[in-house]
Amino acid sequence: MNATKSDLLRFTTAGSVDDGKSTLIGRLLYDSKSVFEDQISSIKKTSERKGLEHIDLSLLTDGLKDEREQGITIDVAYRYFSTPKRKFIIADTPGHIQYTRNMVTGASTANLALILIDARKGVIEQTRRHSFIASLLQIPHVLVCVNKMDLVDYDEKVYESIVEDYRDFASKLDIQDFHFIPISALLGDNVVNKSENMSWYGGATLLYTLETIQVANDYNHLDTRFPIQTVIRPHNSEYHDFRGYAGRLVSGIIRQNDDIMVLPSGLTSKVKALHTPNEQNVNEVFAPQSIVVELADDIDISRGDMIIKENNQPLALQEFDAMICWLDNKPMNLGAKYTIRHTTKEAKSIIKEIVYKIEISTLQRLENETNLQMNDIARIKLKTTSQIMHDSYRKNRFTGSFVLVEEVSNNTVAAGMII
Amino acid sequence: MNYRLSHLDELESESIYILREAFAQFQNPCILFSGGKDSIVVSYLAAKAFYPAKIPFPLVHIDTGHNFQETLDYRDSLVEKFGASLIVGSVQQTIDEGKVVEEKGHNASRNRAQTTTLLDTIEQYKFDAAIGGARRDEEKARAKERFFSHRDEFGQWDPKNQRPELWNIFNGKKQMGEHFRIFPISNWTEMDIWMYIKEKNIPLPSLYFSHKRECIRRDDSILAYSSYLNLKEGEKPEEMVVRFRTIGDLTITGAVESDADTLELIINEVATARQTERGTRSDDLRSESSMEDRKKEGYF
Numbered sequence: 001m002n003a004t005k006s007d008l009l010r011f012t013t014a015g016s017v018d019d020g021k022s023t024l025i026g027r028l029l030y031d032s033k034s035v036f037e038d039q040i041s042s043i044k045k046t047s048e049r050k051g052l053e054h055i056d057l058s059l060l061t062d063g064l065k066d067e068r069e070q071g072i073t074i075d076v077a078y079r080y081f082s083t084p085k086r087k088f089i090i091a092d093t094p095g096h097i098q099y100t101r102n103m104v105t106g107a108s109t110a111n112l113a114l115i116l117i118d119a120r121k122g123v124i125e126q127t128r129r130h131s132f133i134a135s136l137l138q139i140p141h142v143l144v145c146v147n148k149m150d151l152v153d154y155d156e157k158v159y160e161s162i163v164e165d166y167r168d169f170a171s172k173l174d175i176q177d178f179h180f181i182p183i184s185a186l187l188g189d190n191v192v193n194k195s196e197n198m199s200w201y202g203g204a205t206l207l208y209t210l211e212t213i214q215v216a217n218d219y220n221h222l223d224t225r226f227p228i229q230t231v232i233r234p235h236n237s238e239y240h241d242f243r244g245y246a247g248r249l250v251s252g253i254i255r256q257n258d259d260i261m262v263l264p265s266g267l268t269s270k271v272k273a274l275h276t277p278n279e280q281n282v283n284e285v286f287a288p289q290s291i292v293v294e295l296a297d298d299i300d301i302s303r304g305d306m307i308i309k310e311n312n313q314p315l316a317l318q319e320f321d322a323m324i325c326w327l328d329n330k331p332m333n334l335g336a337k338y339t340i341r342h343t344t345k346e347a348k349s350i351i352k353e354i355v356y357k358i359e360i361s362t363l364q365r366l367e368n369e370t371n372l373q374m375n376d377i378a379r380i381k382l383k384t385t386s387q388i389m390h391d392s393y394r395k396n397r398f399t400g401s402f403v404l405v406e407e408v409s410n411n412t413v414a415a416g417m418i419i
Numbered sequence: 420m421n422y423r424l425s426h427l428d429e430l431e432s433e434s435i436y437i438l439r440e441a442f443a444q445f446q447n448p449c450i451l452f453s454g455g456k457d458s459i460v461v462s463y464l465a466a467k468a469f470y471p472a473k474i475p476f477p478l479v480h481i482d483t484g485h486n487f488q489e490t491l492d493y494r495d496s497l498v499e500k501f502g503a504s505l506i507v508g509s510v511q512q513t514i515d516e517g518k519v520v521e522e523k524g525h526n527a528s529r530n531r532a533q534t535t536t537l538l539d540t541i542e543q544y545k546f547d548a549a550i551g552g553a554r555r556d557e558e559k560a561r562a563k564e565r566f567f568s569h570r571d572e573f574g575q576w577d578p579k580n581q582r583p584e585l586w587n588i589f590n591g592k593k594q595m596g597e598h599f600r601i602f603p604i605s606n607w608t609e610m611d612i613w614m615y616i617k618e619k620n621i622p623l624p625s626l627y628f629s630h631k632r633e634c635i636r637r638d639d640s641i642l643a644y645s646s647y648l649n650l651k652e653g654e655k656p657e658e659m660v661v662r663f664r665t666i667g668d669l670t671i672t673g674a675v676e677s678d679a680d681t682l683e684l685i686i687n688e689v690a691t692a693r694q695t696e697r698g699t700r701s702d703d704l705r706s707e708s709s710m711e712d713r714k715k716e717g718y719f
């Protein structure tokens with residue numbers, strides 16, 4: 001079932017209500033044999049109780065009780081399946097207009113966005129919304145599935161005109177890599193098996209595309225950024241002088257004997273030793289490995305500092321512009337203090353100004369706004385109490401992203417991407 | 420050079436990142452150690468995350484008093500191997516102190532009582548984060564669980580009020596009296612766990628491998644026969660060749676008939692399995708939402 005050397009693809013799914021998202025995921029899980037008999041018998045029972053004639057595959061992806069009763073998905077749920085080629089993690093996010101925040105959450109860790117369009121409806125507001133979020137969050141690959149092809153007689157013209165509409169709209173967005181596939185989630189056409197009803201379609205099936213899309217290059221291996229999580233000091237005789245800087249290398253590569261610089265202090269040193277979870281003293285480490293670094297000099301480094309190469313430095317600023325998505329029920333408070341969490345660092349911050357708010361469905365910029373509600377997306381100016389060592393989000397998803405935390409409730413209230 | 424991680428290496432790296440965040444963001448975390456393969460993997464990951472220092476958290480075992488001896492032996496050898504400290508919370512004591520009433524009847528289990536002991540232990544030792552081995556693929560209610568799961572001062576989980584988690588930024592901020600559950604292996608599946616155990620040569624309690632045992636059949640389950648089990652009329656222990664897919668309280672952990680006595684054979688079996696591993700646990704069969712109900716009360 002699984003080859004050990006398979007890799008990992010994280011994708012997010014989006015579509016508006018009734019586009020067939022749950023049915024599609026249910027089918028991927030079912031056809032890849034990731035569904036067990038007890039799960040099937042449980043959804044069978046539920047389907048019968050609801051008076052349905054067929055097993056409702058969409059029930060496989062309905063998570064919590066309240067939602068099951070309301071019949072809607074209201075949060076991000078994670079699903080897993082694997083094929084011999086790859087392991088997949090699906091961040092399944094709801095399609096309701098008001099849940100932009102969940103789509104943003106799901107998109108933040110995805111390599112690929114799967115966008116569903118109902119063939120009878122074509123590109124609608126929700127499609128534009130999802131695609132905008134995929135672009136804003138810089139998901140490297142977008143896969144557009146035109147679903148319910150069975151309901152339009154598998155007509156090539158319908159498909160082609162939707163693809164054309166979509167390309168037209170997407171040309172205004174910042175998306176690197178597109179794919180289009182005509183499918184029927186309910187009947188299985190082009191999901192796992194090639195459709196006999198659409199011989200005009202020469203491309204790959206959905207599963208094949210998911211299995212073969214190149215994701216290795218989605219990690220930035222050019223800009224070395226190593227935010228320190230914690231310092232390991234064993235305090236025993238064998239490792240008396242050991243001082244290891246532990247963390248996840250979020251981008252780039254580090255080699256033994258490399259000259260490095262520590263920010264914000266600017267002190268420099270050399271890499272004495274590198275360790276991975278499985279091997280002590282390796283020559284080279286790369287993102288996204290969790291590593292331990294020992295340096296040649298005894299310098300003062302703690303959580304929140306960043307190890308980089310002197311000739312390739314991030315920006316270190318206390319005032320910058322960012323796109324944010326407001327996540328909380330409580331509206332944003334201009335001029336109030338929020339805690340910013342960025343890489344492993346924490347500081348206080350103030351939102352100085354809303355430059356503009358984006359009307360997502362039209363991509364229009366609304367100026368002179370003073371207020372942000374849950375699900376709003378805006379460009380803001382942020383001021384922080386200490387320097388934030390960052391890259392633009394476009395260049396680096398890990399050093400370009402942050403969250404804001406409200407001081408009283410401790411809730412995570414905003415997701416930010418530095419411009 | 421191809422800078423690419425296998426999916427297991429990527430999951431490992433993510434889990435170690437979470438464990439280090441737990442250490443850095445909390446004053447006094449602990450690892451909830453059940454003796455099952457998932458908490459065993461979490462303990463090994465913790466050992467790697469802080470090497471060459473020792474695991475900086477105590478292992479907490481909530482002891483239902485209905486243990487397989489193999490689990491206790493394994494637990495003690497693991498604690499010794501890692502030089503970790505062990506804290507045992509006793510469900511028997513919770514019952515003796517009258518904080519919960521022991522369930523009666525044939526399907527009696529100490530599962531509910533376990534929640535009280537767990538919350539008491541957390542309070543007694545002032546743990547502000549309890550690291551667990553739950554995975555999102557285990558059960559529907561877990562699919563939306565966060566890596567950093569916030570619990571109110573009563574230890575309860577509110578599925579509607581969980582903090583969004585984006586990128587690799589985790590928010591462990593809390594008020595006095597609140598605590599977090601942390602799940603470093605959220606993104607692993609049962610298959611990932613088995614493959615990892617094999618790849619890293621992690622020893623397991625013998626219960627996971629096929630062996631002969633006195634069992635009884637009840638409804639669709641096979642339960643290990645022991646003095647803790649209240650037999651129904653007509654139930655008779657018989658010798659069977661079985662293994663366990665999860666390990667917990669002796670009275671509710673179902674066995675499967677199996678000849679798989681090596682990791683290869685177990686992996687083959689898991690690959691073709693027709694039942695989820697929790698499908699063999701009678702506590703989850705009580706109602707469709709039973710796991711979710713127990714989670715809200717503060718169960719793992």
Ligand SMILES: Nc1nc2c(ncn2[C@@H]2O[C@H](COP(=O)(O)OP(=O)(O)O)[C@@H](O)[C@H]2O)c(=O)[nH]1
Binds near residue numbers: 017022095147184186
């Ligand atoms: N005919 C047809 N119906 C479909 C297809 N995909 C989904 N449906 C139906 O559309 C309805 C909504 O599907 P569901 O998966 O619940 O949509 P969701 O709200 O996007 O998750 C259900 O009645 C499905 O059976 C398809 O490819 N063809």
